[in-house]
Amino acid sequence: MAALVLLRAGLARPRGARMALFGRTLLRRPAVLATVADGSAPARQGHSPPQQGHGSSKAASLHWTGERAVSVFLLGLLPAAYLYPGPVVDYSLAAALTLHGHWGLGQVITDYVHGDVPIKLANTGLYVLSAVTFAGLCYFNYHDVGICKAVAMLWSL
Numbered sequence: 001m002a003a004l005v006l007l008r009a010g011l012a013r014p015r016g017a018r019m020a021l022f023g024r025t026l027l028r029r030p031a032v033l034a035t036v037a038d039g040s041a042p043a044r045q046g047h048s049p050p051q052q053g054h055g056s057s058k059a060a061s062l063h064w065t066g067e068r069a070v071s072v073f074l075l076g077l078l079p080a081a082y083l084y085p086g087p088v089v090d091y092s093l094a095a096a097l098t099l100h101g102h103w104g105l106g107q108v109i110t111d112y113v114h115g116d117v118p119i120k121l122a123n124t125g126l127y128v129l130s131a132v133t134f135a136g137l138c139y140f141n142y143h144d145v146g147i148c149k150a151v152a153m154l155w156s157l
Contacts (some may be wrong), residue, residue, distance in 0.1 A: 004072030015041040031104070067103050070096055070100055070103070071100065073096055074096050074097070074100060077089065077092055077093060079094060081093060081147070082148075082150070082152075084100055085149055085152065086146075087141065087145070087146065089147075089148055090141040090148055091138065091141055093137075093147050093148070094134060094137035094138055094141060094147065095134070097137070098130055098133050098134040098137065101130070101133065102126065102130040102136045105126055105129070105130075106123075106126060109123060109126060111123045133146045
């Protein structure tokens with residue numbers, strides 16, 4: 001816990017680590033990516049190999065930062081959905097949950113699916129699943145009670 005406080009305060013950071021976006025921010029690049037970018041360590045295949053759409057460590061770092069931003073957005077959106085249910089929150093939840101699930105399942109595909117044809121099929125299936133999920137949530141928000149009120153109805157049972 002103390003190490004986390006020191007990292008956030010900027011007093012200590014892993015050797016060679018760089019900040020993610022605008023100088024002194026709370027989001028930091030993973031230490032592995034920082035050392036790969038410096039050239040001081042051999043390149044390592046991680047969750048996002050270059051052939052999967054991340055051509056550089058900068059792109060992978062921005063993707064990682066985006067994933068964390070969506071996660072933090074979801075943490076704030078859940079209390080907002082309870083306190084202020086409405087169409088704006090419903091559609092925001094539909095978009096954020098779909099994106100969060102898409103990125104999570106994409107990492108599962110990256111880790112466990114091997115070979116060119118199976119990867120293409122799995123990625124195609126993932127895009128179809130994500131599109132159908134988003135369309136279904138939007139349909140539910142428009143033609144029914146919406147995500148917030150549906151969860152409130154489930155809690156009242």
